[in-house]
Amino acid sequence: MPVDHGVVPEQVVNAGIGLGSHARTLLRRCRSAPAGNYSGVMPSTPSRGSVALVTLGCTRNEVDSEELAGRLSAEGWTLVEDAADADVALVNTCGFVEQAKKDSIDTLLEAADLKESRRTKAVVAVGCLAERYGQTLADELPDADAVLGFDSYRDMSSHLTAILAGERPASHVPSDRRRLLPLSPVDRSAAADAVALPGHGDGEAFVRSRLGGGPWAPLKIASGCDRRCSFCAIPMFRGSFVSRRPTDVLAEARWLGEQGVSELFLVSENSTSYGKDLGDLGLLEKLLPELTAVPGVERVRVSYLQPAEVRPGLLAAMAETPGVMPWYDLSFQHCSETVLRRMRRFGGTEPFLDLIGRVRDRQPLAGVRSNVIVGFPGETEADVDELERFLTQARMDVVGVFGYSDEDGTEAESLGDKLPEHVVLERVERITGLVEELTAQRASERVGExxxxxxxxxxxxxxxxxxxxxxxxxxxxxxxxxxxxxxxxxxxxxxxxxxxxxxxxxxxxxxxxx
CATH class of the missing domain: 2.40.50.140 (Nucleic acid-binding proteins)
Known part of the structure; x- marks a missing residue:
């Protein structure tokens, strides 16, 4: 459960993967009609049918949806905004934490309801929940016409054509995606094209259609994660860390600039690892000036920095490169050394405060945000007191507060000393109250800037x-x-x-x- 910005509400507790009764109305949250198609392939005619992409979860999922949209558009599908107006509702699910899973299931149920009263003929689940659970998800949702994993993205058009013809493809069979590539990061880069990696182009010319015309856009620089945090399932279904080649990142950045995008939001599971599998751990520092020089791009923002991997050179590059925003998305998760070690993470209160201090020494007005998990197995009242001390001294601009919940297949799932749910809820409320007070104070201090x-x-x-x-x-x-x-x-x-x-x-x- 590595807490990530823009993924789920800021208070998450045990919910279970079962079907939810309160579906969120997300079917009309498909963004506006495509603003452009980045592809060397011309769409075929006539249209194979219409499809609406419904995206849940984080900005990385948004990029995956736009890649799917580009592929489908190039294959002759008509992209529409409203799932109720589409032949196929393609739901890009989130499998991150329990509330996100519930939201994905509820959205799939809402989409299935459209088949009863609207023109919608099929509902297809893709994305992280589909990749993670496959046949289990299909069994829970018989109204879904298909549950497809990442390996299906290359040939999604054929799958959808078959589904509309009345066929039901075999549901995805989950596997640990960390085992698909070599252990050595450098060897991994050479093998990456043989594995379906959303956002990487899968060894082909990259294809993407924007599903919105806003002035900022996510730009994926890597997929997967090599860290083994005890609470986190993401490496199992996203796979090992693989960097996109700088030439591909820059080509897509130039295309986004041509589409009117003035702010690039660099996303990955761990941006501080960028380049390690390409033999250059300092590659992000070299890439940033090239991205800010792209015509039309005024701002570049780097997301998801692992505190233990933040290098002095990266801090210098972020502070000294014109156009790179003074915004630091630091994944602390906690500050108690005892809790962090059980999480299989590094750091502690003093190292984290030192990192924030080094950021503010260079850029006193920088924005600093993070997320914390409370209620982790074995967490004591003293650990919570330590977290309060850290947050009070850190004075960050934004802090997401999450209550711990077990994630299937993770090490933390098997840990002892689990806290009762009511204790987790109490600690979420306690830390959330403090955070709301501190972040409001931090905002008020900006008056006059x-x-x-x-x-x-x-x-x-x-x-x-x-x-x-x-x-x-x-x-x-x-x-x-x-x-x-x-x-x-x-x-x-x-x-x-x-x-x-x-x-x-x-x-x-x-x-x-x-």
Whole structure:
């Protein structure tokens, strides 16, 4: 359960994988019609049918969906926004933690309901939940017409054609994807093309269709993870760490720039490992200046940094490269050394505070965010007190608080000293209350700062307010800037505006442009 930004609500407790009764209405959260297709293949005609991609989970899943969209578009499928208007609802599920699994199942059930009253003919599950559970998921959801794993992405068009013709493909058979590639990171790179790796192009010319026209976009730089955190199942279904080649990353970045994207959000399971399988652990530092030089790109933001792997050279490159945002997404998870060792992680209160201090020595106004897990097996009251001390001294801008829950197949699942659910809930509430107070204080301390805001939307309740993000704010879950102008003219989406922070509301900032 390596907690990740933009994945699930900030309070997660034991929920179980069983069918949920409160489905989230996500079927109309498909983004707007494709804004462009990155492919050397022209779509065939006539259309094979229509498909709507429904994406749950993190930004890495968004990239996977856009790769699927590119493949399907190139094969002659018509992409539509609303699942109710599609022949096929293709649901890209999340298998991250129990609440995310429940949301995925509920969404698949909602999609299946469309077959009763709408034009939708088939519902297909893909993504992490499908990869992780395969036939088990198919057994729980007989109304789903197929459950397909990552290996099916290369030929998704043929699968969907067969499904619409009345066939039911065999459900995916899960396996530990860490075993698909060599143990040696450098040897792994040469073998990666033989394995289906979403977001890597699978050894072919990369294909991607944007499913939205916003001014920022995720750009995947790697897949998988080599760390063995005791609570985390992601390496089992995402596989070993594999970097994308810099030439592929840059080619896609240039294409995104041509599509009107001005902020690139670099995503992976562990960005600090980028390049190790290519023989150069300093490759990210070299890649950043090339990405910021891409025409049209004004901002580059790096997500998911493992504190134990953050190198002085990387900190220097992030601080000194113009266009790289002063935003540090540091995966602490806890601060008690006892708890961290049981998690199979490194660090502690003092090393983590030192890392934050080194960031702020270079960039005093940098944004720092993280996530923490409370209620881990064996966690004591003293460990929680230590976490409170760390959070109080760290004064981060955003902290996601998660309650521990067992993940199938992980080492932590078999650990003793499990805490009762009510104790986990109490600790989640305790730490969440502290975090809300601390992050609100941190936001209020920014009053008087000058910020440059990328406008992303307009306030539906106040026509005179634009919504965007300052340099220290990451997308989706890090708070926003509410922008007001002296003359009442609302800046356009995609515009950069400079203003002064005049107030804060929780973690959100009110910015006046004068």
């Amino acid at each position: 000058r910020v440059i805001v990328l406008v992303e939307d307009h306030d539906e309740d106040d026509e005179g307010v634009a919504i965007g993000r300052a340099e220290h704010q990451g997308p989706d879950v890090d708070g926003v800037c509410l922008v007001r102008t002296a003359d009442g003219a609302v800046p356009a989406v995609g515009e950069f505006v400079e203003g002064e922070v005049v107030d804060s509301v929780g973690v959100d900032l009110v910015v006046d442009v004068r």
